[in-house]
Amino acid sequence: MSTIFSKMLENTGVIVEGGIDGEISTLALISLFTDARADDSDTLPDNSTDLRGWPGDTFSASPWGSKLWLVYREKLTTDTRNKAVKYAQDALAWMLRDDGYGVTAKSVVVTGSIPQFQTLALHITITKPDDEVITFTVSKRWETQSAV
Template sequence: MTIGIHWNNQLSQGEITVTHDGLSRDDGLVTLVLICLFTDARADADDIIPDGSGDPRGWPGDTFSDAPWGSKLWLLDREKLTGSVRQRVEDYASLSMEPLLRAGYARSATVTATVSGYDRINFIVILTRPDKSHLRIDISKRWEATANAL
C-alpha cells in the first residue's frame, strides 16, 4: 500500500491518495515536495507574523529532526501578489527543498515561481535525483490574499 499526496491544480489543494499493489508511481518525491512547500516552517524572531498573533507556527516533527522542514510561505498569506512577493515565494520555496538535498533524495532542486493572473502563482520544481534523472512537478496555487480581498 502507498499513501501519498496528489496536488489538484484546479482546487489549489492537496488530496491524500491511497493505492494498492504498487500502482503509485511517484516514488514519494512528489509527496515530499508538497510536504516541504506546504508545511509551515517556524518563523524566526525577526519575521513578521501576518495575523499579528505572534504565533511562530512550525511543524512539531521538527523536534525530532536535525533541521527544520516546511516553508515560510505562510508568512506571505496577507501579501498582494507583486513582483517582490513572487521573488520571496520563490526564495521560500527553494529553501524548503533543503531537507530533500540533506537526506540525499535529490542531488539538486530548483524552484521557479511565476504569477499567473492576479490570484494565482505557479511553481515549477525540478529535482535531480541521485541517479541524475529529473523529476518536474508543476503546481498552480490560488493566491488566497487576493481572493479573500474581493
C-alpha cells in the same frame, strides 16, 4: 500522490500539475506544505503572534517545512513571488544534504511566476542521483490580500 493528500491540497486552493507519482515528489509536497516555524524577525500575517511550526522539529537536527504560509495574505507582487521561491528553495534544501542516508537529489530548482491574475505558480525541478528528472508545478490562487 495519495488521494488523501490530493484532497487536502484541493481544499486549500492549491493545484498540482506534472510528475507527482512517487516518493520524491510526495516528500517535496510535504516539505512545501508543512508550516515551518517563523523566525522572530519574520513578519507574521494579520499581526498574529503564532510562529507555527511542526512539532516533529523537536526531534530533528534540521527543521521541516516551508514559510510559504507567511506570504499567503500578502498582495501578490513580484516581491511576494520572490519570497515564495526562496521559501520553497529553503524547504527543499534538505534533499541536497547527506543526512547519513545519502542525498535525495543532485539538484533542486525552483522558479516562480504569476501566470494569470491573482495566481502564483512555483515550478519545481528535482534531479535525482540517477539523473531522473521530476518536474511539477504548484499553483495557488490568491483570494485574500492584506494590502488594498
